[in-house]
Amino acid sequence: METRVVCSSTLRRRARRGLDRILQQITNDYNTVLGENCNMDEEGEDTAYTVNMDTSVNEDMDRGSDEQMDFPQCNRPDSDPDPDSDSDSDLSNDVFEPSSLREKICNWALTFGISLVALSALLSILQFYHPDLPKDARTILKTDTRYTVQNKVGGQYHYFGIFSSIKRTLSQIIDSVTDCFTLKLQINIDGLPLFKSSGVQIWPILGLLVSVPMKEPVVIALFCGMNKPNSANEFLKDFVVELQQLEKGFDFNGKRLFLKVDSVICDAPARAFVKCIKPHNGYYGCDKCVQRGQYVNRRMTFPSNNSMLRTDESFACEAYEDHQNGPSPFHGSNIGMVTQFPLDYMHLVCLGVVRKLLLMWLRGPLTVRLSANVVNRMSEHMKKLRPDIPIEFARKPRSFREIDRWKATEFRQFLLYTGPVILSLYLESTTMYNNFMLLFSAISILINPDLALSYCQYAQTLLETFVKHFGEIYGNENIVYNVHGLIHLPLDVQQFGSLDRISAFPFENHLRKMKKLVRKPERPIAQIIRRLSEKRFAGTCTPPDQDSGLALGSLKKQHFDGPVPDGLDVQGQYGQLDTLHTHSVLTC
Structure with a gap:
């Protein structure tokens, strides 16, 4: 049975309902205890103050405002003026230490993105049971x-x-x-x-x-x-x-x-901005070689593979007048304006070349376009692969009809894993398939830390051959900046290591969190x-554990799917490790 995917709005709604139930239970207990203490009042007056739980906690959580609100404060029944008097109330015995409780509330609020208004409302209720807790959410979060x-x-x-x-x-x-x-x-x-x-x-x-x-x-x-x-x-x-x-x-x-x-x-536009150079669609847009582009069919192309490379020294002297727009913002530092600006393979290869190939097969000229029947069969085959994709992959394969919504990780998965298998079954043109396999082989080498440096020159030959055959199959007017940039990737790998070391994937993930x-x-x-x-x-x-460098937490999502090497004594298999105090979840 295929697991149903729950959208984020449903998860938020379930979290709100769960919080409502917890707050309602706390309020009922509070009213009960407060009512018992009020009955012991000598005058017998009903002084209990009921917290209005109908003030729409959901609206506070959705509003996410940073404005501070005043919440009704309750008189604690355990506030006895005589410090030596005995109290039968269990409220004076906190379950957690104040410092531990503060950390738990702080971690919970940050993990689930609780707004300051909602957290302040919760603190005003918890203060009755834990008087050492602050009233304002900004105090406990140290905003x-x-x-x-x-x-x-x-x-x-x-x-x-x-x-x-x-x-x-x-x-x-x-x-x-x-x-x-x-x-x-x-x-x-x-x-x-x-x-x-x-x-x-x-x-x-x-x-x-x-x-x-x-x-x-x-x-x-x-x-x-x-x-x-x-x-x-x-x-x-x-x-x-x-x-x-x-x-x-x-x-x-x-x-x-x-x-x-x-x-x-x-990426290419941001690199042109921070280096103050011509954009990637300009005649001298390549920031690695001095090749002058050719404007063909309303696009800038770079068909040559053997142009002279740019150097840091010439860039610092502003020798490339057709390429540079002005002095470098990094002038005075030790940053090489050519060699230390590597081409990011996430944008260049995954979102650039691989996406371009797929779009040409789906919507390109009739000479290279695949039939609708073939595309539908390929899409169905991709969907059938979903149960067999390991949990290490962030996304499962989906239909080619949703190509406009594919993320960079999906293009990477298609290039390195599913693409060679799918295309071998449905791509009738042997020439087109062999051209794709040239790209697959070269990127597989450059992304592997054990092979990148040893076989870098071989990958260079594969990429140059790919670009040459790409122009013969799809036309020289399609050798645009991204396709041309492939021949410069091995030089960056020689300097920095495998492609994952100069990838924008960790930064893009952080931008999503921001x-x-x-x-x-x-x-x-x-x-x-x-x-x-x-x-x-x-x-x-x-602070994290000093011995392991990681504060270990609890293991979750136990499974028995393996793979486990023969002869290995395994106590259990889990899919998730929650680390304490760092708000991180490691997917195994």
Whole structure:
């Protein structure tokens, strides 16, 4: 039986109903205990105050407002003026220690994205049982309310700082690094629209240390506006100034450390913006070679495979007048403006070349287009593969009719796993299938850490052959920027390692999480700053286990599907590991 997929709205509705039941039960217990104490009043007056549970908790949770509301406060029956008096009430004996309860509430609120209004309402009720709990949700979450938002480069801007962002990671790994150690920082710059009904977008500068273990990227700077920043130099000024200082060295916990930028990961439009160069659809749009493009059939093509490569030295001297629009924003730092801007295979290969191939087979010229009958059979075969796809894959295969909704991970899965099998059964043209297999073989080599460096030159030959045959099959007018960029991927692999080391996948995942931090359209940058401050506090209040580097939690989703190697004594198989205090779920 196929497992039914539950949408996010249904999960939220179930969570709200569960919370309503819990709050109703707490209120009933509260009214019962409060009524018993009021009956012991000498005057016999009914002084109980009933919390109105019909004030629509659902509306508070959906509203997600940061505004503070005043909730009715209840007189606790266990407030005896005589500290030595005996009390029969069990309310004075808390089940959890206050500090432990605070952490649990904080982790729960951040994990499920509970709004401040809803959390404050819950705290006002829990205060009756745990008087040490604060009244305001911002107190328990340690929300940062002191920050500076500048009006610059056409929008609102806030700078978190490089050192401030990586300080927590440094404190965890400082004992394992040597003196004068050089930290390598990988940064990502990209835009992200926040809403479908408006043009508001954010442009964060994300950082990820690649020389030491780091769980996920951190936010170094954040811009929010109706358009992208109107000046790359002003947008990157604070970042470059601090980077130049850290490159000279800094002291941390008695050790001298250095920091340098390992690589800058961007898609083609963002890379052209931060480097101040011609866009990818310009005549001199290739940022790796000096080839002049050819405008064919309303598109810019780059048919040559042997053009002269660009160099960092010539770029720094602004020797490429047809390619550069002005001085580099990174001028003065040690960043190579050509070699340290690798081509991101997520956008170039998955969302670029693989998507282009599929669209040509589905909607391209009649000479290469597949029949509707073949496409339907391929789609049905893809659906039949769903039960056999391991849980390590984030998404299951779906129909080619939904190609416009496919994500980058689905294109990657088709290229490396399902595509060679499906196409071998339904692609009648041997030439087209062999051309696809050239791309499959080359990317399989470059993405494998054990094969990437050893067979890099062989992958170079495969990609050059793919681009040449691609032009013969689909026409030279289709050798656009993404297809041409394939021949430059092996050079980046030789410098940085396998393609996964210079991929935008971890940064795109973090952008998705940042988008969820915005709960209402007013002041989105302030909301992101506050939510990030709450997550930083939750991550530092309980340090991870020093021995394993991971705070182990509970194992969930037990299964018996394997595979398990013969002769291995296994106590149990589980699909999920919940780690404590880090709000993370590891899918096994």
